[in-house]
Each structure stands twice: as structure tokens, then as C-alpha cells.
Amino acid sequence: MAFECRDGDDMDGLVKRRRESEYFTIVMHHGGFMVNSYGFKYTGKEVSFIDTCHVDNMSMLEMYDIVEELGYSGLWHLFWKQSGHKFTVKPLRTDCDIISMLEDMPRNRHIHLYLEENEANFSNETTETTQTRYHNATETHETVITEIENDVSEEEGSVHEVYVGVDFERDFNGLNNRDEGNINASLNDENETDELESLHTETESDFESDSDGRGKHRCPEFNDETDMENPQFKVGMIFGDKLKFKEAVRQYGIKNRVNIRFKRTNSVRVHVVCKEGCPWxxxxxxVDLKDETNTSWQIKSYVGDHNCLMGFKNKNATYKWMSKTYLEKFRANPQYPITALRQNVLEDHVYKVSLSKCLRAKHLALDMVLGSHKGQYSKIYDYLGEIRSFNPGSTTILKLDNRVFERMYICLLACKEGFKGCRPIISIDGCHLKGYYGGTLLAVVGIDGNDNIYPITYSVVESENESSWTWFLLLLATDLEIETSHNITFMSDKQKGLVEAMMHVLPNAEHTTCVRHLYSNFKNNAQFKGKNLKDALWKAARATYKKEFEYAMDELKALSKPAFDWLNAKGPVKWSKSHFSPRRNQTCFSAIYDSGSRDKPILTLMEMIRTKIMENIAKKKEVANKYTGSLCPRIQKKIELAIQQSTRYC
Structure with a gap:
């Protein structure tokens, strides 16, 4: 810090020019020490003026620089003269003392400081002299001595007498050692009062005891965990960094329903105000501009009164704040609706927020709960590696296009081994993903011995096309060890590119249509709606012999000729039991895993499917272990039903 030593001749002119500014002048009395002569006096030999001192930049580090430039490098003590208290002086040892000194700024903006070198700096000073100087110091905590009328002692070697409100034996025993960095102690002045909020308000949070049991003040510190919910500010309060201070200010504005804004913010200082006309x-x-490792910030000035009105809208109630505040609700229920979020904000904080802001808050909260869509792609290698590590024998394939994700295939070992006990019927389906990057989920299931769906494999590809279906079917045939396709049947919705891929990979396999998908197209695409048409279609699909199928189709033709023509063009060999070959399964079903996970990030999606498969297999195993029948439950019921129906014709 640059400063200028000058005489006191032009001091009055300087006061007039800077009376209303943020600068002040330090009047440094040095070259002397405190003596006991009917009280404590300061023998000031020299006086220096340090101009253009800014209130926001002043700290103990600046004081160290000032004292060093004055030529003092050993141990020393500083005192500042308190205005309005009969010239009582107080020790200056910490940044908290600096702030108290600045709060007590005189009207002429001149602060008098008194520098005393420690007795250890005087090699020729005897112990007896030192004891005489501080004799009976402990008996006087506020010794009253008058000061000469002039603010500045201009005569060299004159005695500058002041009140000293300190205990020298207690407060200055080896303190202010710059090398040891003892800057955390401050004066315990039990009689100090102030109309404004100051650093030395004696509360439990600001008062502690040192190792000798003596009380001392410290600057209050903001606790992020306990104070963030309802921030309360004090002059001198210390924050861990600038971001935590700004977060606390925003939370204060939200909690108190006031529109706080940052008027000025940079790397050195931040100025926060309320609405225009509000004194807050x-x-x-x-705290320390020279130490880059010290990121702490401190409140230097604060007025906590408001005269503005509370409102129902607050710019500080951002979607980021909403996502963080209601994160646990999204964690408990990822489908938490945005209308409920808006209502909760209104009830809890009396703020009206838009649905678009609620939607952004939901997306951010789900990213924090489930992981971001983009971030999970970088962890696919690790995820597939974990599957192979904990489930040896599983197939995991990742295909990239110029180091960009394109396709992923997973087939668990348990699913591959379990398919050996299933019927040679495979159902294939696909659905579009609703996540940020889109894509298509492909899934394959079979039918176990109890006529239940048995999961086999699943994959994520860029889209449904001949290339992706060919890649998927080749991997499927390898995992299921399909050497010849004569004895296996595939069922699907004839998705785009699937028929061509099937003819290329498994040319001899039978390929049928799922009636559920067929009816969906019959109703939605062809616009053939109504219960009578639906019943006629399913009656034709369930017909077990051709004559029964013809009766069902005649009934459909009587209801709607266009519907009959549309369905007849599909070819009954693909969807009606009456035209199936003996080795073809008689059940049509949808293959896709409807797990409600299509809008989730890539790894969350794959993990939800894997978890559902494991739970499904575990439940079936538990039920099978308790079952004592010779046939599977569903098969047993079908046989009993067939027996009952056969008795009608006896």
C-alpha cells in the first residue's frame, strides 16, 4: 500500500475534499511508548500521515506494510484512539479490530494510531526498566488521563497523553508477532456498547476462551449447514468464499420475500442492495487480497432494515433453487408433477412461479438424482465392465461411430442359459426412447414352460433400420446358438427393416405378426373402430381350424367390407391360429419391457431393465421352489379347462 508522510499544515484542506468520500487518513504516532505517570501516557516522537486509505482495502496486512515502511521490523503493538470516549485507545490486532475502528470513524476522517515497539527490540533495556514501565498495569483496566488539546503533537519528542482502556500485562504479552501470525486474538471489552451492529457484540457465537481461560472476541463465521436455511448477517461475518456469500444472500431474499440484487460484483468486493429507496x-x-489461497470473504458494512413491501414474485427463486429445495421429492418420486411443484412453492414460500420454470427445475433435479444424460455416456465402458466382472459369461457389446456412441447390446448369462428350457418362439419388438438424445430400445423375449414371458436380451440402437436389425439379429443368433433357423419362429410387428434383416440372417425361420400390434394398426391407422369389429378380428385370430376362421371373417365382412379387405390382405398365415404350422406357437404377445424407463439417461435405463429382469427371475424361482405339482400352474389350468369343455359333448 503506497502512502505519503507529510506535515499537518494542509490537513484541513484535505478533510474538506474527502469528507464525503470512502477514503480516510491515518495519523500514525510512532517512535515512542507508553509510560506510567499518574496513568498511562504515550511519548510520541514522530507523527506521519498516511493518506488515501480506502475503507474496503484496509486490513492488518496493510498495517504490517505501513509499519514496515516506517522502519519498524521487530515486535510492536498498535493502538487506535476511540472518538467520543475521552480519547480512550484500544489495541489493534485483528481484522475485527480494523472494522470496529472504521465504524468509529471521526467526522474529520482522521484516525489516530499509536505504535509501540516491544521491549524485546531494545537490547540495552533492562528488565527493571521494563517492569517499571508496566508497573501496576494490571490494577488499571480503564485508566483516565487527559490528552493535550491538539489532535497532533507537532513538536518532536513531546508527550502525547491518552486514556488507555487496556490491560498491558494481559493483552500485550508477546502479541503482534508478525512472524508467528498471531492475528486471531482481539480485545475483551465488556463495557463497549454501540448503537449500530458491530463486530464486538458479545454473543455465544462471538465469544470464546483461550488456553488460559481468558475470554476473547472473534469474528462470526457463516456455517453453510446450519445458517443457510435462514441466513442472518452481521458486520464482520466471514464466508468461505464468494459463491457461498452470494448463495446466502439469495436465500435471505427468498426467505424474507424481498428482491435482493447484486449492484456491483467483482473479484475484490460485492455490493448488494434491495429495491430502489430501501436502505438495506x-x-x-x-479478507486477504495478497494471499491467493485464502478465499474467505467478510462483511465490511451492513444495514439490515427494510422499508419495501413483500411480493409474490422473486428473481432469486430460480429453477436451480427450486430443484435443490425440492430434490428429495424428486428422489422419492421421479414422476413428481410440475403442477404439484408449483403449488408447493406457493404454499411453502408464497411465490408464484411459471410452469416452464417448474419444468426446468424438474429436469435439473432428475439430472441430479438419476445422473445427466450426457455424463452417463462417458461411463458406459465402466458399466459394461462391471456387468462382465460380476456376471461372467454375459455378452456386452458397444459400437462407436468415430468415437461417438451408436449401439449397445447386453445379454446376461442367466438369460442365455434359461432360454434352453423355453419354447423355440422368440418375440422381437422395439420402441423409441424419450430421453434427450433419443434412440431406439430393442428387446427379445421368449415363452417359458408356464406360458410366461421370459426375457432374453436387450439393446439400444440409433434407429430401426436394416443395418441395426441385422447387427442385432447376428448377435442374438450367436448368443442363443441358433445354427439352423428351420425350427424357430419369430414374432414381431414387422418393424422397418426387420423383414429384410430376417431374410438375410435367418432366412428359414418362420416370421409371424403379433395380433396386439395388428389390432393397434387396425384401429389407429385404418380407423376401424368399435367393439364389434374388435371382437370379430380376435375371433378370426383365435380360430383353430379354417372353417371357424371363415365364419369369423364372414361376420367381419358383414360389419365392414373395407375392414374385411384390409385384414384379408395381411395374410392369415401370419396371424391366425387356423393357418399356423404344427411347430408354431399359438400365443401372440408384445415383447418390449414396459418398465417406465424410456425417458431416463442411458445407464439408468439399462440398469432399470437389468434390475427388473433379475427381480422377475428371482420371484419365479421362489414360487417354483414352493410349488409341488407335476405340471406348471398355467398348463395345469389349461388342461383342466379342456377337460371341462370336452364333457359338454359326452
Whole structure:
């Protein structure tokens, strides 16, 4: 810090020019020490003026620089003269003392400081002299001595007498050692009062005891965990960094329903104000500008009164704040609706927020709960590696296109081994993903011995096309060890590119149509609606012999000739039991895993499917272990039903 030593001749002119500014002048009395002569006096030999001192930049580090430039490098003590208290002086040892000194700024903006070198700096000073100087110091905590009328002692070697409100034996025993960095102690002044909020308000949070049991003040510190819910500010309060201070200010504005805004913010200081005309404001700045490792910020000035009205809208109630505040609700229910979020914000904080803001908050909260869509793609290698590690024998394939994700295939070992006990019927389906990057989920299931769906494999590809279906079917045939396709039947919805891929990979396999998908197209695409048409279609699909199928189709033709023509063009050999070959399964079903996970990030999607498969297999195993029948439950019921129906014709 640059400063200028000058005489006191032009001091009055300087006061007039800077009376209303943020600068002040330090009047440094040095070259002397405190003596006991009917009280404590300061023998000031020299006086220096340090001009253009800014209130926001002043700290103990600046004081160290000032004292060093004055030529003092050993141990020393500083005192500042308190205005309005009969010239009582107080020790200056910490940044908290600096702030108290600045709060007590005189009207002429001149602060008098008194520098005393420690007795250890005087090699020729005897112990007896030192004891005489501080004799009976402990008996006087506020010794009263008058000061000469002039603010500045201009005669060299004159005695500058002041009140000293300190205990020298207690407060200055080896303190202010710059090398040891003892800057955390401050004066315990039990009689100090102030109309404004100050650093030395004696509360439990600001008062502690040192190792000798003596009380001392410290600057209050903001606790992120306990104070963030309802921030309360004080002059001198220390924050971990600038971001935590700004977060606390925003939370204060939300909690108190006031529109706080940052008027000025940079790397050195931050100025926060309320609405125009409201007296509330905060000035804060870095604690130590020279130490880059010290990121702490401290409140230098604060007025906590508001005269503005509360409102129903607040710019500080951002979607980021909403996602963080209601994160646990999204964690408990990822389908938490945005209308419920808006209502909760209104009830809890009396704020009206838009649905678009609620939607952004939901997306951000789900990213924090489930992981971001983009971030999970970088972890696919690790995820597939974990599957192979904990489930040896499983097939995991990842295909990239210029180091960009294109396709992923997973077939668990248990699913591959379990298919050996299933019927030679495979159902294939696909659906579009609703996540940020889209894509298509492909799934394959079979039918176990109890006529239940048995999961086999699943995959994520860029889209449904001949290339992706060919890649998927080749991997499927390898995992299921399909050497010849004569004895296996595939069922699907004839998705785009699937028929061509099937003819290329499994040319001899039978390929049928799922009646559920057929009816969906019959109703939605062809616009053939109504219960009578639906019943006629299913009656034709369930017909077990050709004559029964013809009766069902005649009934459909009587209801709607266009519907009859549309269905007849599909070819009954693909969807009606009456035209199936003996080795073809008689059940049509949808293959896709409807797990409600299509809008999730890629790894969350794959993990939800894997978890559902494991739970499904585990439940079936538990039921099978308790079952004592010779046939599977569903098969047993079908046989009993067939027996009952056969008795009608006896």
C-alpha cells in the first residue's frame, strides 16, 4: 500500500475534499511508548500521515506494510484512539479490530494510531526498566488521563497523553508477532456498547476462551449447514468464499420475500442492495487480497432494515433453487408433477412461479438424482465392465461411430442359459426412447414352460433400420446358438427393416405378426373402430381350424367390407391360429419391457431393465421352489379347462 508522510499544515484542506468520500487518513504516532505517570501516557516522537486509505482495502496486512515502511521490523503493538470516549485507545490486532475502528470513524476522517515497539527490540533495556514501565498495569483496566488539546503533537519528542482502556500485562504479552501470525486474538471489552451492529457484540457465537481461560472476541463465521436455511448477517461475518456469500444472500431474499440484487460484483468486493429507496445493503470484500489461497470473504458494512413491501414474485427463486429445495421429492418420486411443484412453492414460500420454470427445475433435479444424460455416456465402458466382472459369461457389446456412441447390446448369462428350457418362439419388438438424445430400445423375449414371458436380451440402437436389425439379429443368433433357423419362429410387428434383416440372417425361420400390434394398426391407422369389429378380428385370430376362421371373417365382412379387405390382405398365415404350422406357437404377445424407463439417461435405463429382469427371475424361482405339482400352474389350468369343455359333448 503506497502512502505519503507529510506535515499537518494542509490537513484541513484535505478533510474538506474527502469528507464525503470512502477514503480516510491515518495519523500514525510512532517512535515512542507508553509510560506510567499518574496513568498511562504515550511519548510520541514522530507523527506521519498516511493518506488515501480506502475503507474496503484496509486490513492488518496493510498495517504490517505501513509499519514496515516506517522502519519498524521487530515486535510492536498498535493502538487506535476511540472518538467520543475521552480519547480512550484500544489495541489493534485483528481484522475485527480494523472494522470496529472504521465504524468509529471521526467526522474529520482522521484516525489516530499509536505504535509501540516491544521491549524485546531494545537490547540495552533492562528488565527493571521494563517492569517499571508496566508497573501496576494490571490494577488499571480503564485508566483516565487527559490528552493535550491538539489532535497532533507537532513538536518532536513531546508527550502525547491518552486514556488507555487496556490491560498491558494481559493483552500485550508477546502479541503482534508478525512472524508467528498471531492475528486471531482481539480485545475483551465488556463495557463497549454501540448503537449500530458491530463486530464486538458479545454473543455465544462471538465469544470464546483461550488456553488460559481468558475470554476473547472473534469474528462470526457463516456455517453453510446450519445458517443457510435462514441466513442472518452481521458486520464482520466471514464466508468461505464468494459463491457461498452470494448463495446466502439469495436465500435471505427468498426467505424474507424481498428482491435482493447484486449492484456491483467483482473479484475484490460485492455490493448488494434491495429495491430502489430501501436502505438495506451489504458491502463485502476479500479478507486477504495478497494471499491467493485464502478465499474467505467478510462483511465490511451492513444495514439490515427494510422499508419495501413483500411480493409474490422473486428473481432469486430460480429453477436451480427450486430443484435443490425440492430434490428429495424428486428422489422419492421421479414422476413428481410440475403442477404439484408449483403449488408447493406457493404454499411453502408464497411465490408464484411459471410452469416452464417448474419444468426446468424438474429436469435439473432428475439430472441430479438419476445422473445427466450426457455424463452417463462417458461411463458406459465402466458399466459394461462391471456387468462382465460380476456376471461372467454375459455378452456386452458397444459400437462407436468415430468415437461417438451408436449401439449397445447386453445379454446376461442367466438369460442365455434359461432360454434352453423355453419354447423355440422368440418375440422381437422395439420402441423409441424419450430421453434427450433419443434412440431406439430393442428387446427379445421368449415363452417359458408356464406360458410366461421370459426375457432374453436387450439393446439400444440409433434407429430401426436394416443395418441395426441385422447387427442385432447376428448377435442374438450367436448368443442363443441358433445354427439352423428351420425350427424357430419369430414374432414381431414387422418393424422397418426387420423383414429384410430376417431374410438375410435367418432366412428359414418362420416370421409371424403379433395380433396386439395388428389390432393397434387396425384401429389407429385404418380407423376401424368399435367393439364389434374388435371382437370379430380376435375371433378370426383365435380360430383353430379354417372353417371357424371363415365364419369369423364372414361376420367381419358383414360389419365392414373395407375392414374385411384390409385384414384379408395381411395374410392369415401370419396371424391366425387356423393357418399356423404344427411347430408354431399359438400365443401372440408384445415383447418390449414396459418398465417406465424410456425417458431416463442411458445407464439408468439399462440398469432399470437389468434390475427388473433379475427381480422377475428371482420371484419365479421362489414360487417354483414352493410349488409341488407335476405340471406348471398355467398348463395345469389349461388342461383342466379342456377337460371341462370336452364333457359338454359326452
Amino acid at each position: 445493503y451489504i458491502w463485502t470484500s476479500r
